[in-house]
Every structure is written in C-alpha cells, then in structure tokens.
Amino acid sequence: MLLFAAVLWGVPVKVRSFATAVVTAVLVAVAAPPPAAAAVSGPCRAGTPPAAEPTDEFYADRGELGPEQLPSEEPAGSLMTGYRRFGGMSKETFTDRYRAAGGWVHPPEDGFLILRGVAVRYQQTLVEGMRVDRFGYPSGRYLAPVDTLYLQRALPPERLNTPVGAPQGNYHVYCVLRAFTVEAGPIAPWFGQPGLGLQYRLDDRFLPAAGDRVSVGWLVDHGYLVEEDPAR
Known part of the structure; x- marks a missing residue:
C-alpha cells in the first residue's frame, strides 16, 4: 500500500x-481472490464451439481494422459492451499511433500496467476448474479471466475478425484441468482502450517442459487446458 x-x-x-x-x-x-473462487469454476466440460460465418467485410476494406460489424452473437457479443473501435480517435490518428511497418505497435513490458516505471506483474497459479478465455488462435501466450470485456483487454480491432472454421470473433473459452503458474497483472491502456482488465501471460520459466514452444495450444495438447463450448 x-x-x-x-x-x-x-x-x-x-x-x-x-x-x-x-x-x-x-x-x-x-x-482480489483468485477467479477460481468465483462462479466460473467447476467441473470441466470438453466441447467445440460452433463455427461462425467468416469475416468477409472489413472496416474501410482493411482487415487490420477488424470486421465491419462487430461481434453480436453470444458469447463474444456481450463482451463488446462499451467498446469503440478507435477509442474516440479518428481512423488516421489511430493508425498513425498504433501501426508501423505493416504491423501493430504493441505496449512495452508485455502489456502489463506500468506505475512509476515498474510493471505490475506477479505469479499466480490457475487451479483446476477455473475458466479462462482469449480472442485468437491457441498459438498465443495470453489468457484472461472468462468474460473480461474486450475494452479491458486493450487489443487491436483485428483480433475480432472471424477466420474460417472459428467461432465468432475467434473467441475461445478454456477450463483448467491441471494447475499451472502464469505471470498475472493488470493490463496497460493501449490501442485507444482503457485496459485494466487482468491478463495471464504464459512463461516458459513456469513451464520448462514447453520451452519456447509454450502457448495455449501446448497447454491443451499436454492436458493442462481443455476447450469448452460456452453455449453448453
């Protein structure tokens, strides 16, 4: 304090x-107590979310700016509450600030909130039965407590696109089958969004068997996580 x-x-x-x-x-x-103590914990129920129509219309005909129509179907639809694609900026100001060399300019310190030059990050164990989620393919290293609003995640609009064969917004929910440790902390404001949600970053220091291959997909393949169909 x-x-x-x-x-x-x-x-x-x-x-x-x-x-x-x-x-x-x-x-x-x-x-706050670990999210596993909340109502989002309980026996895991393996399932595959149904595929949605892939995104074929993009904002300003630019795929990196996300879908023309933001996700509206559940469960991703309710996570759009309060979200503004450019955070109140013009498209030009947004892209000037967050795009460079054909890619996104990501925040420092792995996206953790920085206070007086120090990133707020700590170890946390995700326990059996806890639900976590992410927007994106399982090749990534980041998760969040299930149902975290999109604006609290401070992600770029491109992450809301729906690829072929994916659920709307490429939104996935996972259940912890086997406890593991992550790097946790509040999310820095970025991409015009307020952030301050909680993020879990996978780190090979805590999963040495994975090495530099650590990812959500690796956790699924090795029995730490199982994907669920949130509609069930």
Missing part, C-alpha cells in the same frame, strides 16, 4: 483523481 501511495505523492490535484482510480484498479486486481 505504501508503494502505491508514493505514486500519488506530489501529483497535481487535477490529475490526482484519475491516478487514484488507476491505483485503486491495480489494488483490486492484485488483492
């Missing part, structure tokens, strides 16, 4: 309320 209080020492009054809100969000994220 003293560390976070020091963050606000000497901050001008005009911005102190915003800073206080950020620090409060961080304290809640760090101090």
Whole structure:
C-alpha cells in the first residue's frame, strides 16, 4: 500500500483523481481472490464451439481494422459492451499511433500496467476448474479471466475478425484441468482502450517442459487446458 501511495505523492490535484482510480484498479486486481473462487469454476466440460460465418467485410476494406460489424452473437457479443473501435480517435490518428511497418505497435513490458516505471506483474497459479478465455488462435501466450470485456483487454480491432472454421470473433473459452503458474497483472491502456482488465501471460520459466514452444495450444495438447463450448 505504501508503494502505491508514493505514486500519488506530489501529483497535481487535477490529475490526482484519475491516478487514484488507476491505483485503486491495480489494488483490486492484485488483492482480489483468485477467479477460481468465483462462479466460473467447476467441473470441466470438453466441447467445440460452433463455427461462425467468416469475416468477409472489413472496416474501410482493411482487415487490420477488424470486421465491419462487430461481434453480436453470444458469447463474444456481450463482451463488446462499451467498446469503440478507435477509442474516440479518428481512423488516421489511430493508425498513425498504433501501426508501423505493416504491423501493430504493441505496449512495452508485455502489456502489463506500468506505475512509476515498474510493471505490475506477479505469479499466480490457475487451479483446476477455473475458466479462462482469449480472442485468437491457441498459438498465443495470453489468457484472461472468462468474460473480461474486450475494452479491458486493450487489443487491436483485428483480433475480432472471424477466420474460417472459428467461432465468432475467434473467441475461445478454456477450463483448467491441471494447475499451472502464469505471470498475472493488470493490463496497460493501449490501442485507444482503457485496459485494466487482468491478463495471464504464459512463461516458459513456469513451464520448462514447453520451452519456447509454450502457448495455449501446448497447454491443451499436454492436458493442462481443455476447450469448452460456452453455449453448453
């Protein structure tokens, strides 16, 4: 608590309320009980979510800007609450800020919130029966507590595209079959979004058997996670 209080020492009054809100969000994220204690835990039910119609119309005819129509079907549809594609910026300002050399400019420190130059990240064990999710293929290293809003994840709009054979928004829910440790912490604001949701980053320090191959897919293949059909 003293560390976070020091963050606000000497901050001008005009911005102190915003800073206080950020620090409060961080304290809640760090101090909250593991999500496995919530209603999103219980016996795992293996399943495959049904494929949706693939995205064939993109915003401004640019695939990196996401689908022309944002996901509206459940379960991804309800996670769009409050989401604005460019976070209130113009398309030009957004792309100037977050695109470079044909790719996305990602946040530093693996996307964890930074306070006074230090990333807020800590070890957490995901226990059996806990539900987690992600937008994207299982080749990635990031998960979040199930039902985290999209704007809290601070992801680019491209991640909402639906590839062939994937559920809408390429949204996937997983259940923990075998406990494992991740790097956890609040998400930095980025891509015009407020972030401050909780993210779980897979790290080969905690899964040495995976080495640099660690990914959500590796966890599925080795019995740590199982995909579920959230509609069941």
